[in-house]
Amino acid sequence: MFNKARTKPASAALLLPVVLFMTFCGFKGEERPSEETERDIHKKVLTVDSHCDTPLHIVDKNLDMGDRHGSDWETGCKIDLPRMKEGGLDAAFFVAYVGQEGRDPEGYREGYERANLLIDAIHQMCEDYPDSVELATTPEDAYRLEKQGKRAIYIGMENGYPIGKDLSLISEFYDRGVRYITLCHGCDNDICDSSTDRAHPRDDGLSEFGKRVVAECNRMGIMVDLSHASDQSFFDVLDVSKAPVRMGFPNQKELDLVGFYFRLNRAPTTIRLTSFHGEADLSVSARNRGHGA
Ligand SMILES: [Zn+2]
Numbered sequence: 001m002f003n004k005a006r007t008k009p010a011s012a013a014l015l016l017p018v019v020l021f022m023t024f025c026g027f028k029g030e031e032r033p034s035e036e037t038e039r040d041i042h043k044k045v046l047t048v049d050s051h052c053d054t055p056l057h058i059v060d061k062n063l064d065m066g067d068r069h070g071s072d073w074e075t076g077c078k079i080d081l082p083r084m085k086e087g088g089l090d091a092a093f094f095v096a097y098v099g100q101e102g103r104d105p106e107g108y109r110e111g112y113e114r115a116n117l118l119i120d121a122i123h124q125m126c127e128d129y130p131d132s133v134e135l136a137t138t139p140e141d142a143y144r145l146e147k148q149g150k151r152a153i154y155i156g157m158e159n160g161y162p163i164g165k166d167l168s169l170i171s172e173f174y175d176r177g178v179r180y181i182t183l184c185h186g187c188d189n190d191i192c193d194s195s196t197d198r199a200h201p202r203d204d205g206l207s208e209f210g211k212r213v214v215a216e217c218n219r220m221g222i223m224v225d226l227s228h229a230s231d232q233s234f235f236d237v238l239d240v241s242k243a244p245v246r247m248g249f250p251n252q253k254e255l256d257l258v259g260f261y262f263r264l265n266r267a268p269t270t271i272r273l274t275s276f277h278g279e280a281d282l283s284v285s286a287r288n289r290g291h292g293a
Contacts, residue, residue, distance in 0.1 A: 042088055046146055049092040051156065051227075051248040054079045055118040056097055058125065065125050066132075081132050084151050091142040091152035093180065093248070094122045098159045100187045108164030115162035119176050122155055135177055156225065156248065159185040160192075165209060170216045180223035180246060183210065183233065192233035205232030211240050218242045 033041075057063045057077040068083060070076035084092065096118035101107040126135045134145055136152035145152045155177040161184070163169045173181070183206075184194040191210035193203050206214070214237055217224050224245045226234050237245060 046142055047088060047090045048142070049079070049089055050246070051158070052079050052092045052094050053097050053158070055094050055121050058121040059117055066129055081129060081151065085132070089151065090146050091136065091154065093154040093156040094125075095156045095158045096122070096162075096178070097185070098157070098162050100159060100161045100185055100189060103190060105164075108162070108166075111159075111162040112164065112169065115157060115173070116176070119155060119173075119178070122153060123177070126153055137177055137179060154179055156180040156182070158182040158225075158227075159189070160213060161185070161189045163191070163213065165190055167209075167212055167216055170213065170222065171220055174220045174222055178222060180225045180248070181213075181217060182225040182227050182248065183213070183229055183237070185228050188230075192236070193230040194228055194233075195230045196228070197230075203230045203232040205230065206236035206240070210236075214241050 054065070054077050058065060061075070061077075063069060063077055063080070065080045066082075067080060069080050071078050079089075079092065096115045098111045098114045098118075101110060123135065126133050131150070133151045133153050134141070136142055136145060136154050142152040157173060157178050157180070160181050163173075163181075170181075183189075183191045186194055186196050188194050188197045188200050188204075190207060191213050192206045193200070210233075214224055218241060224237060224241055224243075226237060226245055226247050229237065
């Protein structure tokens with residue numbers, strides 16, 4: 001299904017891996033590899049989970065990531081340091097997910113504080129377990145840490161809502177380690193419209209402020225994540241972004257949109273994926289996946 005051509009690892013943070021995308025590959029006309037082969041591949045490659053909501057469990061349930069927890073949502077979580085090691089997960093984006101409240105100064109302040117609380121928790125975890133994990137901000141960090149037997153912890157921010165209308169906060173979050181921002185979540189915000197805001201069904205896409213957010217993310221080296229974005233937001237961002245964008249937890253619809261966009265532009269319906277390990281061509285098909293927490 002995909003032809004792997006080894007190239008130099010991507011040097012820019014903007015080209016962080018989409019290794020997970022490869023899990024979407026089917027095996028058209030080929031036998032699925034044995035589980036042993038799959039485990040072998042898993043051991044050899046640098047594995048990255050591009051979206052873990054785990055920090056909200058650290059903050060809201062006071063879970064210690066050094067302990068092994070149950071996986072139920074109410075009392076446990078799906079990811080902790082012992083299970084990252086057992087499962088051979090080399091790197092993960094720990095996410096500061098911020099639910100959306102009012103689009104007013106008080107709401108923005110609370111969103112900003114919540115984002116920072118979650119980022120604080122990620123930093124604290126890295127300080128508490130220096131032998132197991134380290135905060136990572138570049139692709140090279142993951143290779144370095146893998147050699148040291150440590151997990152690389154990247155930071156993503158799910159929802160641009162904590163930025164409110166203050167563009168300067170993007171560089172502030174960058175300085176705190178954030179390397180991707182999911183522009184919106186379940187509701188429209190000042191950056192763009194969401195795919196699931198039932199109260200505002202009209203799809204206005206990316207706002208003028210949102211265009212400046214994308215430009216600032218491009219300038220800083222923060223990946224723009226289009227998960228949760230509306231169709232129009234998706235196309236608007238692709239039109240203005242100067243850097244590759246990401247979809248951290250795409251479903252069939254989002255990958256269909258990618259295929260549609262490529263067809264509109266008279267390009268093949270194949271996506272060229274850049275990863276830590278090179279490049280791969282991937283046909284546009286996927287299973288719907290949830291995201292880990
Ligand atoms: Zn999430």
